Amino acid sequence: xxxxxxxxxxxxxxxxxxxxxxxxxxxxxxxxxxxxxxxxxxxxxxxxxxxxxxxxxxxxxxxxxxxxxxxxxxxxxxxxxxxxxxxxxxxxxxxxxxxxxxxxxxxxxxxxxxxxxxxxxxxxxxxxxxxxxxxxxxxxxxxxxxxxxxxxxxxxxxxxxxxxxxxxxxxxxxxxxxxxxxxxxxxxxxxxxxxxxxxxxxxxxxxxxxxxxxxxxxxxxxxxxxxxxxxxxxxxxxxxxxxxxxxxxxxxxxxxxxxxxxxxxxxxxxxxxxxxxxxxxxxxxxxxxxxxxxxxxxxxxxxxxxxxxxxxxxxxxxxxxxxxxxxxxxxxxxxxxxxxxxxxxxxxxxxxxxxxxxxxxxxxxxxxxxxxxxxxxxxxxxxxxxxxxxxxxxxxxxxxxxxxxxxxxxxxxxxxx
Amino acid sequence: xxxxxxxxxxxxxxxxxxxxxxxxxxxxxxxxxxxxxxxxxxxxxxxxxxxxxxxxxxxxxxxxxxxxxxxxxxxxxxxxxxxxxxxxxxxxxxxxxxxxxxxxxxxxxxxxxxxxxxxxxxxxxxxxxxxxxxxxxxxxxxxxxxxxxxxxxxxxxxxxxxxxxxxxxxxxxxxxxxxxxxxxxxxxxxxxxxxxxxxxxxxxxxxxxxxxxxxxxxxxxxxxxxxxxxxxxxxxxxxxxxxxxxxxxxxxxxxxxxxxxxxxxxxxxxxxxxxxxxxxxxxxxxxxxxxxxxxxxxxxxxxxxxxxxxxxxxxxxxxxxxxxxxxxxxxxxxxxxxxxxxxxxxxxxxxxxxxx
Numbered sequence: 001x002x003x004x005x006x007x008x009x010x011x012x013x014x015x016x017x018x019x020x021x022x023x024x025x026x027x028x029x030x031x032x033x034x035x036x037x038x039x040x041x042x043x044x045x046x047x048x049x050x051x052x053x054x055x056x057x058x059x060x061x062x063x064x065x066x067x068x069x070x071x072x073x074x075x076x077x078x079x080x081x082x083x084x085x086x087x088x089x090x091x092x093x094x095x096x097x098x099x100x101x102x103x104x105x106x107x108x109x110x111x112x113x114x115x116x117x118x119x120x121x122x123x124x125x126x127x128x129x130x131x132x133x134x135x136x137x138x139x140x141x142x143x144x145x146x147x148x149x150x151x152x153x154x155x156x157x158x159x160x161x162x163x164x165x166x167x168x169x170x171x172x173x174x175x176x177x178x179x180x181x182x183x184x185x186x187x188x189x190x191x192x193x194x195x196x197x198x199x200x201x202x203x204x205x206x207x208x209x210x211x212x213x214x215x216x217x218x219x220x221x222x223x224x225x226x227x228x229x230x231x232x233x234x235x236x237x238x239x240x241x242x243x244x245x246x247x248x249x250x251x252x253x254x255x256x257x258x259x260x261x262x263x264x265x266x267x268x269x270x271x272x273x274x275x276x277x278x279x280x281x282x283x284x285x286x287x288x289x290x291x292x293x294x295x296x297x298x299x300x301x302x303x304x305x306x307x308x309x310x311x312x313x314x315x316x317x318x319x320x321x322x323x324x325x326x327x328x329x330x331x332x333x334x335x336x337x338x339x340x341x342x343x344x345x346x347x348x349x350x351x352x353x354x355x356x357x358x359x360x361x362x363x364x365x366x367x368x369x370x371x372x373x374x375x376x377x378x379x380x381x382x383x384x385x386x387x388x389x390x391x392x393x394x395x396x397x398x399x400x401x402x403x404x405x406x407x408x409x410x411x412x413x414x415x416x417x
Numbered sequence: 418x419x420x421x422x423x424x425x426x427x428x429x430x431x432x433x434x435x436x437x438x439x440x441x442x443x444x445x446x447x448x449x450x451x452x453x454x455x456x457x458x459x460x461x462x463x464x465x466x467x468x469x470x471x472x473x474x475x476x477x478x479x480x481x482x483x484x485x486x487x488x489x490x491x492x493x494x495x496x497x498x499x500x501x502x503x504x505x506x507x508x509x510x511x512x513x514x515x516x517x518x519x520x521x522x523x524x525x526x527x528x529x530x531x532x533x534x535x536x537x538x539x540x541x542x543x544x545x546x547x548x549x550x551x552x553x554x555x556x557x558x559x560x561x562x563x564x565x566x567x568x569x570x571x572x573x574x575x576x577x578x579x580x581x582x583x584x585x586x587x588x589x590x591x592x593x594x595x596x597x598x599x600x601x602x603x604x605x606x607x608x609x610x611x612x613x614x615x616x617x618x619x620x621x622x623x624x625x626x627x628x629x630x631x632x633x634x635x636x637x638x639x640x641x642x643x644x645x646x647x648x649x650x651x652x653x654x655x656x657x658x659x660x661x662x663x664x665x666x667x668x669x670x671x672x673x674x675x676x677x678x679x680x681x682x683x684x685x686x687x688x689x690x691x692x693x694x695x696x697x698x699x700x701x702x703x704x705x706x707x708x709x710x711x712x713x714x715x716x717x718x719x720x721x722x723x724x725x726x727x728x729x730x731x732x733x734x735x736x737x738x739x740x741x742x743x744x745x746x747x748x749x750x751x752x753x754x755x756x757x758x759x760x761x762x763x764x765x766x767x768x769x770x771x772x773x
Contacts, residue, residue: 346663
């Protein structure tokens with residue numbers, strides 16, 4: 001047993017412990033999102049819950065136990081010293097506290113330059129759903145009761161293997177939930193419906209987007225377009241400055257960069273082009289940041305003055321959570337209460353002060369069964385306006401004739417687990 | 418033979434000998450300045466000056482090389498950093514070609530070329546900027562980006578010798594019966610190959626292919642870690658720059674999580690739990706051990722990156738590699754950083770040039 005963390009009480013079976021931790025994380029998020037007038041006495045605080053999850057992972061994941069070996073015991077308030085699992089580990093090993101036969105999903109990264117994509121095994125998808133919806137309601141869908149939701153992404157196969165695709169399908173179900181027709185009553189909803197996924201045969205389908213916009217107009221609802229930066233750039237390029245009007249109040253969720261893609265486009269130029277093409281304000285484009293290795297996401301805050309719709313009732317207004325910023329800047333990201341990010345020195349992993357560039361280190365309560373604390377190679381800096389992401393840290397540039405530290409060499413037999 | 422190029426080559430060799438000698442004022446100055454510029458420890462610098470400068474080639478060997486090298490009116494050399502002793506061979510190659518040699522040192526590693534220029538009585542000219550003209554030969558050492566950038570900036574008709582990055586791979590094959598002493602010697606030799614230049618050279622071993630049982634692979638990995646730890650005491654690792662240190666931290670944490678990592682001095686040896694898979698680990702005395710059923714196939718897979726293969730327990734492998742991979746340095750463990758002065762270190766391109 002690693003000495004880093006104190007045991008959280010009587011021993012349970014790993015599965016039971018995991019279930020209890022998942023319940024606590026979901027409750028933590030729900031209480032944060034929809035706070036009761038009186039906070040329950042047994043409500044968790046972030047640090048205690050994080051330490052309990054870390055203890056669970058140290059017990060059930062030999063890899064994490066090795067990382068903790070020799071580390072000092074931590075108390076709440078000392079999470080900056082919690083050893084982090086490099087995101088790279090998700091490419092090279094199974095990062096999970098449970099056996100693979102309990103996987104409900106295995107999310108994989110795509111579009112990376114390495115031969116082997118990262119894989120994140122998920123046992124309890126309910127926690128992913130709860131966290132994504134709690135955050136979605138505070139961010140992208142903060143002002144919407146209902147909308148037509150479509151994705152500029154390839155249609156998922158029978159088993160979703162991308163966390164982004166899963167989130168897109170979840171948003172479709174939760175914030176739309178109707179067939180994509182002008183009069184949907186009676187028609188069954190399916191997140192797998194082909195017409196909702198507007199990137200087919202490797203190409204964006206502007207005709208399908210026009211159709212979705214017509215449906216939204218007929219319903220007098222806005223349209224929410226979920227898209228990767230690459231797909232959106234591809235769509236705009238295909239439209240060649242031709243306008244494609246979206247209904248009033250429509251929104252675009254933008255995510256991901258151009259990892260592994262040949263096209264490079266400045267993101268602010270992409271936003272301007274999208275706003276012009278869809279005839280929406282630039283402020284109606286909101287960026288999300290997620291990664292396969294995390295369960296939780298980050299979002300920008302809406303720019304400009306508060307976009308909050310009038311609260312439905314005074315009680316709801318009083319209970320509105322205050323943790324999400326009322327206004328923000330493009331390119332500055334914020335975490336929900338169940339996710340913490342710090343910018344750390346890539347060598348010592350010591351937290352850096354605001355304004356200094358380091359790598360992003362996450363403590364994600366959603367990662368109950370994988371790695372609570374993940375350090376990435378993404379350069380970032382924290383500012384008063386939020387987290388600024390600056391791209392991937394370049395490795396040590398070979399000073400001449402040695403090869404740089406790099407990813408996997410090709411070879412057969414690369415089955416990991 | 419009264420070839421003025423040979424006289425210049427001999428003058429250069431004498432300069433290098435003085436630099437290599439700890440008793441010569443030039444040698445003492447070199448050690449001081451290299452300590453500041455290279456990041457290597459004092460012992461690491463001593464190791465390179467004593468073991469890796471190719472000073473044994475005599476007049477006859479140099480004369481033979483003169484006949485092999487393509488001749489040029491003028492030759493230029495753009496040096497890289499990393500392996501400070503490589504400047505000597507690079508200048509030798511240019512002097513083989515021409516009486517008129519112009520060298521631009523790396524800003525990060527100017528010590529050896531500067532001293533060689535001072536001590537060799539004008540064997541070559543040190544320049545801030547190179548201006549190759551059509552018909553000239555230009556030797557460029559560096560990253561792929563550097564090669565591409567330089568190549569793209571040249572006038573047409575320049576003979577461009579581009580030498581890009583590469584790595585060494587060690588191959589160890591399980592013997593029929595365990596031979597403790599020999600295995601320890603092999604591990605020691607590989608450790609020596611690794612510590613030279615703190616692994617920043619294009620011949621430096623980065624990946625170790627082990628063919629044999631899992632027990633043998635684990636055993637050899639342990640021997641290797643012990644050997645590297647022992648060498649750490651004799652020749653401590655120098656400092657890593659910030660980016661190197663960050664790569665090192667990432668690799669260490671990753672492999673500790675993945676499993677199979679053993680501390681080895683200030684570096685690490687990691688045996689990959691998945692056979693046939695390898696990472697190129699960071700520089701700074703890190704070795705990635707890969708179990709394989711077919712080392713030749715893996716070498717062929719990675720052939721474009723490999724400059725040198727160190728071998729133990731595979732007497733037929735060198736011949737097979739020569740056929741399948743083409744010209745590379747195929748040597749016993751312990752000899753990977755000691756290529757004879759027989760032409761360019763990197764035999765992938767050798768003396769060949771492309772004409773821009």
